[in-house]
Amino acid sequence: MTDHHDAGRAPAQDADGEAPADGSDGSSVDASVIGPGERSPAVRQIAGWLAAQGLLPAGRGSDHDDDRYDDAVAEAVRAFQQQRGLRADGLVDRHTYQTLEGARWTLGGRVLHHRLEHPYAGDDVVALQRRLAELGFDVGRCDGTFAGRTELALRDFQRNYGLTPDGTAGPATVRALSRLDRTAGRGAASSHELREAEALRRRGPALAGKRVVLDPGHGGEDDGHTGHGLVEREVVADLASRLEGRLSAAGAAAYLTHGPDRCPSDLERARFANETDADLLVSLHCDGHASARPAGVAVYYFGTGPDNGSVPGERLAGLIQREVVARCGLDDARTHPTTWELLRRTRMPAVHVELGYLTNPRDAELLGQDAFLDSAAEAIVVAVQRVFLPEDQDPTTGVLDLSALASLPR
Numbered sequence: 001m002t003d004h005h006d007a008g009r010a011p012a013q014d015a016d017g018e019a020p021a022d023g024s025d026g027s028s029v030d031a032s033v034i035g036p037g038e039r040s041p042a043v044r045q046i047a048g049w050l051a052a053q054g055l056l057p058a059g060r061g062s063d064h065d066d067d068r069y070d071d072a073v074a075e076a077v078r079a080f081q082q083q084r085g086l087r088a089d090g091l092v093d094r095h096t097y098q099t100l101e102g103a104r105w106t107l108g109g110r111v112l113h114h115r116l117e118h119p120y121a122g123d124d125v126v127a128l129q130r131r132l133a134e135l136g137f138d139v140g141r142c143d144g145t146f147a148g149r150t151e152l153a154l155r156d157f158q159r160n161y162g163l164t165p166d167g168t169a170g171p172a173t174v175r176a177l178s179r180l181d182r183t184a185g186r187g188a189a190s191s192h193e194l195r196e197a198e199a200l201r202r203r204g205p206a207l208a209g210k211r212v213v214l215d216p217g218h219g220g221e222d223d224g225h226t227g228h229g230l231v232e233r234e235v236v237a238d239l240a241s242r243l244e245g246r247l248s249a250a251g252a253a254a255y256l257t258h259g260p261d262r263c264p265s266d267l268e269r270a271r272f273a274n275e276t277d278a279d280l281l282v283s284l285h286c287d288g289h290a291s292a293r294p295a296g297v298a299v300y301y302f303g304t305g306p307d308n309g310s311v312p313g314e315r316l317a318g319l320i321q322r323e324v325v326a327r328c329g330l331d332d333a334r335t336h337p338t339t340w341e342l343l344r345r346t347r348m349p350a351v352h353v354e355l356g357y358l359t360n361p362r363d364a365e366l367l368g369q370d371a372f373l374d375s376a377a378e379a380i381v382v383a384v385q386r387v388f389l390p391e392d393q394d395p396t397t398g399v400l401d402l403s404a405l406a407s408l409p410r
């Protein structure tokens, strides 16, 4: 061992997980093999890595006296080499050194990007490549080295999911990957569903230019539910016009499925939304029940079971639900998957909102107030906006101000 090698592999330089800028990282081990009998800081570092892998007792490598390549180290190196399919000779050559170095990392533990000199290598890179490959991005072989092809695949992924396509696996990208991991594990999150989610994100974050179809649930001869002097047809028509005004003010195009004198079938409403090439559909209702007790807001999206539905539909439903509960004071009657015709026949994410019960005295009192309908309209517009925001720009529920929407990046 030379001083040069020892200096380049001193543990202190590795503390932040970055190779030293002068390039004196593991690659400087080229010419040498570390083996039995050697005493050096590099041995202490190797012992620490082996301990982290559970191959040496915990704490080994932390003490100044742990710098000797004894039988226990040789045995642990051999075990590691066997695990990783390396030649199990108990000697740390360049390849074993790099594999040991990379084994410490789990995805998210450091920021990965394409580095021409000394590319990132390790278990975190393997995890990144596997996730990208599972999602259909072409990374080539999952070889654990972050090179040009991994970068291109990562940029493709970021572009498709509305993240900044910088080719860097930072916190927002890793969060998006793990979120999709949960999504992809669900039976219904087919590639079609993921594409539907992608299509939304690709439309960009600004509400301006989006096409939102509003569907007043009743009209013409059809009053819907009634209670406490209120008629569902009138309440939802009022809410629709408040929504229409706010969406238009934010630059979105709002379309109503029908005027107040008509009540088209669900199929006609779905056709209208499809022909309008809408980004989203929001159907507006109030509920009613024979008992006065049921209360609260519920939102329905297309799906056949709790983990078996439209991913973007469920997301829009969840956002509307949470914003309405946070801003309007209605009880939380949750979101639910359903196969109702309007939701089934629409090609875009679509939700059916039941904004409180006209048959419940407290809900009805709220529904009769202008201020309540205003905040319900705001809650729905904010939720619609949030659907288009990438994960790293999505604000906390209840805080996004409508007046701030215009300043969001296009």
Ligand SMILES: [Zn+2]
Pocket: 217, 218, 224, 225, 232, 284, 285, 286
């Ligand atoms: Zn209704």
